[in-house]
Amino acid sequence: MNKIYITLLFLFFFGIESFAQQISKEEMLFLTQAWKGERFEDGRPKVSDDILRRMKEVTHDEAWAVMKNAGYKYQYADGWGLMINPDSILIGRAVTATFMPGRPDIHDAIDERGKKEGKRGQNSWPVDILQQGDVYVVDQFSLHNGGPTIGDNVGNAIYAKSGNGIVYDGAVRDIVGLKEIGSFTSFVSSYHPSHHNQQGDLNTMLIGINKPTRIHQVTVMAGDVVLGRDGAVSFIPAHLAEKVVTTSEVVRLRDMFGHQRLREGTYTAGQIDTRWSDEIEKDFSLWLTAHIDELPIAKEQIQEILKNRTW
Known part of the structure; x- marks a missing residue:
């Protein structure tokens, strides 16, 4: 050539x-x-200003996991x-x-x-x-x-x-x-x-x-x-930004719930630090509903999370 x-x-x-x-x-x-x-x-x-605002709470670990699962393995510097x-x-x-x-x-x-x-x-x-x-x-x-x-x-x-x-x-x-x-x-x-x-x-x-x-x-x-x-x-990537934010918010809420239940002695570390049983998932949904006005995630976002849950 x-x-x-x-x-x-x-x-x-x-x-x-x-x-x-x-x-x-x-x-x-x-x-x-x-x-x-x-x-x-x-x-x-x-990407909307709302997503940018919510992105301030996202960690690199959370963003990396979402992007890697979507096939984007080299987005961290x-x-x-x-x-x-x-x-x-x-x-x-x-x-x-x-x-x-x-x-x-x-x-x-x-x-x-x-x-x-x-x-x-x-x-x-x-x-x-x-x-x-x-x-x-x-x-x-x-x-x-x-x-x-x-x-x-x-x-x-x-x-x-x-x-x-x-x-x-x-x-x-x-x-x-x-x-x-x-x-x-x-x-x-x-x-x-x-x-x-x-x-x-x-x-x-x-x-x-x-x-x-x-x-x-x-x-x-x-x-x-x-x-x-x-x-x-x-x-x-712009098309993954909302998923990164919503995933981060779910992880944050699950951590809050899990830590609280561990302090209360409701579940063992082994139960919380592995795939949750149906019983724990149902408890988590009830906990979200009961504390929806107190949690550090907007009520609208929690309602969307609850809508997409099967427990």
């Missing part, structure tokens, strides 16, 4: 104008066919070298950006097209499309020295637009300024005082916005729900 044929094949599938542009609505719809809910104008899945507000929780809808090592001809072509559209500075292009509730997710190919595309100026712009921090597989700069932003909960590979393109050094270039990108071993799609807590980040 000669080079010309390979080039034509690439352009057929991806389009010559694909570099550094936001993914087309048609391609977004194509790649996120499993999502059947509301979407943003550009086609990005819009740990090993972050730097965390901002590590005791807080980061929740939001992913907006993705992909950078690659700088190459003058490609970088300049992308930059020139951007200038014709009134854009300046490739590192700010994805930031411009952020909305409240988004999380900026960036593949900066773990570049350290000469890598940062985000400092306190861009960080403040990100927070103003999204109300969130970032997930950034690369280095940031101005770490003191970033920490002063407040609720800028972020997961980052490293810190370095340098800049991504300075003093004539072309270190990076932006090649994609809201296209599938890679964060550590995870493939992330725009619209995925970002769950960042306890030193790690899970990327939950």
Whole structure:
């Protein structure tokens, strides 16, 4: 297969104008066919604010189990070298950006097209499309020295637009300024005082916005729900977000019930720490009904759980 044929094949599938542009609505719809809910104008899945609110109580263990059972085995990323507000929780809808090592001809072509559209500075292009509730997710190919595309100026712009921090597989700069932003909960590979393109050094270039990108071993799609807590980040496909939340809520309620019955001496640890008998399942349903107004899960969610139970 000669080079010309390979080039034509690439352009057929991806389009010559694909570099550094936001993914087309048609391609977004194509790649996120499993999502059947509301979407943003550009086609990005819009998981509801209610699901995002409830997601704050979900653990990585709960999310991982649901995703693994659905065939998504590589949605968890740990090993972050730097965390901002590590005791807080980061929740939001992913907006993705992909950078690659700088190459003058490609970088300049992308930059020139951007200038014709009134854009300046490739590192700010994805930031411009952020909305409240988004999380900026960036593949900066773990570049350290000469890598940062985000400092306190861009960080403040990100927070103003999204109300969130970032997930950034690369280095940031101005770490003191970033920490002063407040609720800028972020997961980052490293810190370095340098800049991504300075003093004539072309270190990076932006090649994609809201296209599938890679964060550590995870493939992330725009619209995925970002769950960042306890030193790690899970990327939950939009169509699995509600299932993750509802499963987490059931697990939480079952744990509360089980712990209470153990303290009361009603059941043994062996009975609770294995598959429950029909008797315990019936007791659980009665317990949910009796305490529906007292439990830390919305009444409407508990009623939905009860509706789907056979005991």
